[in-house]
Amino acid sequence: MKQTLPLVITFVLGVLFVVEFFIPAHGVHELTALLQEWGSVLAAFAFILGGINLMQANLPRIWRREKDWPYKVVLVASALVMLGVGLWEGQEGRTFLYLYDHIFAPCNATMFALLAFFITSAAFRAFRARNLEAFLMLSTAVLVMLCVVPLGELVALLFPEPLRTTIASLPSDIKDWILDYGNNAGRRAIMIGAALGAIATGLRVILGLERSHLGGE
């Protein structure tokens, strides 16, 4: 029963949601919309569980003064302050917005800004020409980068006038060709494969073939 009931619910609702996509009649759509609304409310209530989880995971560590416990004090205190102010003032409250705009938003932006440095370090490692494939990737990347920066267009100035006009449009043409044909073909192949994989996974769950999450093999 512990396995059968969830499997039946998954099958019935899974089939309902798939079939609903092909039936325009509003009655069916309304039923699935209602279920989705339940899902949204459920997800909202899960925030309470999330809050409990946060406290369960961090308060004992603070209490026991485990390693790095001051970080957890900051986390718990920040969560409680924002929760308290938010409940008291609402989302548009002055203090709430002040805390959000002056503490949270700059921290968020800082994290995002780190991406630039991480891209540089990752690109440095990825573009080392260790073998033929890596060399091809490096040359393609350099070519595309040159074609999108103004420096690439300046290369045309090195040539005399009759050739200059032809060469000036060359970087853009090369970049477009690489992106439209080589890159796009690869992207689409991955996307088609992923879409079919997603359908297969969906069917496995709906048909009850995949039941590892229910304790079965």
Place this chain on the structure above:
Amino acid sequence: MRILALVLVSALVGCAGENHVAPAGARAAVVTVDGTARLRVTFEMSRDDGAGLKVVREYQVLRAHDVGGPFEPFAHSKVEIVSKQVRARGKTRSVATRLRSVDDTSALPGRTYVYQVWALAEREVGSASQAGAFSGSVVTRPVALPGAAGPSPEGPRGVANAAAAAPEGDDGRHVDVSFEISPDDGGGSRPVDGYVVLRATKKSGPYIPFVEDGAPAGALEEPVDPSASEDRVRYLVGLLGSNARIDPADLPAKRALVRSGQLRDPGDEEGRPEPLAASLAGVILDEVAGSRPPDPAASRRRTVTDTVARDGPFHYRIYTVPARGDAVRVQVRRPARPAASWVSIDKLNMAILLGAAFLLTLVLVQRASRSGHQMFIRRIAGIDALEEAVGRATEMGRPILYVPGIDEIQNIQTIASLLILGRVSELVARYDSQIRVPCCIPIVATVAEEVVRQGFYNAGRPDQHRPQNIQWISSEQFAFCAGTNGIMLRDRPATNVFLGRFFAESLILAETGYVNKAIQIGGTAEITQLPFFIAACDYAIIGEELFAISAYMTREPKLLGSLKAADWIKAGVLLIVTAAALGGLLAWTAAPLSGPTALVVEWALRLVGFLAPGT
């Protein structure tokens, strides 16, 4: 159990009481604008506007000569926000209030008017909405416009050929009201301000306004050709000159010009030339050859779509609103009922594909279960490395970090990741190690905890499971990223597994893991993040491999059968794409096709047209 309790609570909340919304109050008064007396209606927004599940779409004002009605549309100014002056810290600034106002621009002196203000509201139910079901109104006191009463001006003639019917292939919630605009519209002595359609459930009324889907039925501005899209008109004008007419006999010559590049696309909005698709040029040239001047009657036809909440029948009145005086109404003769269609012909291609996938999966799974023979599955290095990585973590006495992406639970990548988490946690439990799962979405954390608990249980070590290791950090992308990085740097996990849907944080996480010298396995079907995982992780799982991991790890025949079905469909797609590419190439070369080649090309193009309409 906790999830069941959540479902019950959400059902109770979802069934909470419903009531109608209406403006909080309204009044009409005489005001003087530029030395002329006018009637101004001021109303307060509905208390539900901007709060709760009921959404106020717009406010509409109707007018009558006495409180008993009938209330009808009239020409008025736009709804304006009423502001008030607030003085603070020595400065005066304007602050918007919840009051709104409209000026009656068509009232006649010496007449008394009563106004009815409607808040047109609906309640959002998931992705569907119960349009109009919650609209409500308030009525002002009568007020007279000062001045001597004169004769009423002669109004414009009403609309013609009015009809109401359910659209084809509809979901059963819409009625199309169509009509030809007044003969006096578009110049003349009796100018028309616009058209308003009111609806009633009884023929005798009351008739109430509704939010019209699409463009409002305004007065005539300039005739347009509804059959030609903006892009095509721009293209044709640039390519062939205005008023282009081509003799069908000239078509081959024109096509040859296009293919040779002598006729080029006039370019995009910024004037940059665009390469011309020969097939598109052919289609457009055909259209031009057969084109006729725009039908004047078609440009005078209007259709208003009403989203209705119940079965009907619905009665409609169409009002032609003049610039001054009262509106002229035309009753739609036959009431309309919305009609629900049960089959969507537009999606038949997808239904066939999905049906094929379903049948293939069933057949191959059945065959795999009966024969029990081991199916071939190609090697996925990232998964082969997983067991080794878990062993390494055990030897080093460090935990394994598993991040199931940052998307919601209903995303298929998150679902796939949680299924893999079950297998991984079982493996971790067998090795007597520990797994840490930071989550970005609370409900994902709740499900992940159950999945990990089950994994430890399956391995026969439920006592080893530590619930506090499955942690919700934050629903904010970069806050989650910072928290997970903190775990990586403090707990120094020996193995990091990133499987699921990731966005900009993917590289920040993977690079932090690299700095930490952990073995990293990253996988996603998110095409923009794959390069980051390939660059920063030791093993990358690309696209479809993410959905195959669960089957790969267990080698269970049933699961492998479903993988085989996906492979067969992939082979079919490959065949179609190849046939279409070859067909397109042959058609493009302009060489006249005949015999079997022409037949293959024609059928390939038909198949592609069916499976992917619009390509």
